[in-house]
Amino acid sequence: MPSDRRSRKRLATRRAISVVADRLFRERSFDNVTVDEIATAADVGRMTVFNHFPRKEDMFFDREEEVRAMLREALRQRDSRIPPIETLRLLTHRLISEKAPYVDFSAESRSFVETVERSERLVARAREIRDELAQVLTEALSASVGREPADPDAHLAAGLLLATWTVAFIQAHQTFRQSRNSKKAKAVFLALVDKGTLGAKAALAGTPYA
């Protein structure tokens, strides 16, 4: 929390908009809430909303930087005896066993996922974020073994892992919906992650990533 009042006020305004928007999106779905309504509900001017969130979607996806940072950190400070791909597999296992957002199947994460699914625009933004993550992962993987930032092998590894996580995510949520059993859903998630990771290791065999 910055000490100067100016920054604090800015943060507070941003937070107020974000909280209000999030609630409205979940209640009435993304497409049935206008920016004007959000501005009014948050008691700020319409332009203030766009000042903080250039795109309407940004009000909903507001924590992506944390995920990026986590990936970068995990690879940067990895045990050098464990190759990058395995490091990421271990990371996902650790996240699942803790209460990680998105994959803990709490009411909160389910509501999040449902809200995204109900809006084609949010789905589109989720796809974009996925590609941004693949980009970040490509760079972090390259850096972790001292190669060029756009190393094709790192690119392939990142693509395979992101695809794996995406499939695991979708299938796990599917499983949860059918069984209402988060233990089972998590098992599905990990099984698919392990399979996909195995594939990534095979694809990258002979490189420092595997």
Added chain:
Amino acid sequence: MPSDRRSRKRLATRRAISVVADRLFRERSFDNVTVDEIATAADVGRMTVFNHFPRKEDMFFDREEEVRAMLREALRQRDSRIPPIETLRLLTHRLISEKAPYVDFSAESRSFVETVERSERLVARAREIRDELAQVLTEALSASVGREPADPDAHLAAGLLLATWTVAFIQAHQTFRQSRNSKKAKAVFLALVDKGTLGAKAALAGTPYA
């Protein structure tokens, strides 16, 4: 070509819009052409444009059904001694050796790719198409081995393969730009496809897909 004049005229109108739009998008970039301009240039009403192409992007991506059909066909009539994933690998090799669109590095395909890259909206639509292809591939893979349409293994295989093709596509175009050598670019493409396919096979080992 349908015989009744009505269908022929409808097709002709659609084609006229498509051709004009394609030319304008490539000349001036997607975002710098308005639907009004397209309508005027094609000598039709603005509403006629939306009648044929609900989204502006649809005027540019107008051949996706062919790709979907190709994937479905390849898996439907595959040699039953060759597993699905290998069938798809062979398909990509065959496409590359022929003059396949998108990956022949002709002036036409390069202009296509550049036009997409210059517009965030077209990139977003390309992502969407990728996901639609993954969906189609999931179903076609499942069907090819007689499993449920949403079989998780098929989903994983489709995800891994689409990721592989995407990475191969990007890296190959990158290579072409640096070398202006389509032979080299195609080699990069195939090498990455082979690596990714190897990974997919490893991930799906023990299933009928590999």
Added chain:
DNA sequence: TACCAATATGTACTCAGTACATCTACACTG
């Protein structure tokens, strides 16, 4: 030929997003 229905088109609207100007309040300096 007359009618039905598919297709083309017009009108009027909504809403996200942008450009640009203005106003307000915090922070910093002399």
Added chain:
DNA sequence: CAGTGTAGATGTACTGAGTACATATTGGTA
């Protein structure tokens, strides 16, 4: 501590995609 520069909040006016709904036109067909 008064004065001033600037970041942040806000207003106005606009663009352009997309939608809802009405209307006109034209080919197929009884």
